[in-house]
Amino acid sequence: MKARVHVMLKNGVLDPQGEAVRHALGSLGFDGVNGVRQGKVIELDLADGTTEDTVKEMCEKLLANTVIESYSIELN
């Protein structure tokens, strides 16, 4: 089974990299990009039967820094 973890900076935490991407899009002529937030996607190849709770624990302990980041989990 696979899990996909999305890690994003929490709302309200300034994302300087996202801001730089927004500026770059503007300078390429893409108007109307009001905001860019950059995060990461982590794909996990897991033993069958791994529970969402276990993946959640992985996020809490390592994959996300919950001081500044939030995460979401997709299992399939």
Add this chain to the structure above:
Amino acid sequence: MKAAVVVFPGSNCDRDLAVAFERAGAKVSMIWHKDTDLPGDVDIVGIPGGFSFGDYLRCGAIAANSPICRSVVKHAERGGYVLGVCNGFQVLTETGLLPGALMRNANLKFICKPVGLEVATADSAFTAGYEKGQVLSIPVAHHDGNYNADSELLARLNGEDRVAFRYTDNPNGSVDSIAGVLSDNRRVLGMMPHPERAVDERHGGTDGVAMFRALMDQLVTA
């Protein structure tokens, strides 16, 4: 004073930190990250700068979960001293020994230069050799030194006099210009600037010496 300096793959200030401790009169042992135990009689653990584990995932995240860091956390919980510099500061926030987080510099640039550093409190074993308000010149060299704390944490840090250093000219976007913070028992210090790179005239400055001397004075048990 007995000091232990932890070495991760990618650490690059470990020997500088060891030399700074030695010059102050400490006996220093180098501890590999796969070791599980610190020497039993160690007074202070140094977590050096560098790029532990290539900064993969997040700066300091993998190192914070290495076997030795479990012992470092226990050492701190027993009231032991810990100094984390640069990547070491990032590691300490990732272990939870220090609050807040270090993010990418606001200008997205790697910054490598001496900076003005104001001593925000002299009330710690690390800063007792300085006067509050004294301005030091200490080098920084980092890409992710932008200290992040929410307003509640910031109020707590200020209220408890736990901001150790502030930049005089904030180079990286850190909240409240914070360059270094203390734990609630004041025995764990994390800072982005490198005091161990300011302990010899040939470094271009010696403003870091007083930190290692003050630690020596405080931790003369060894």
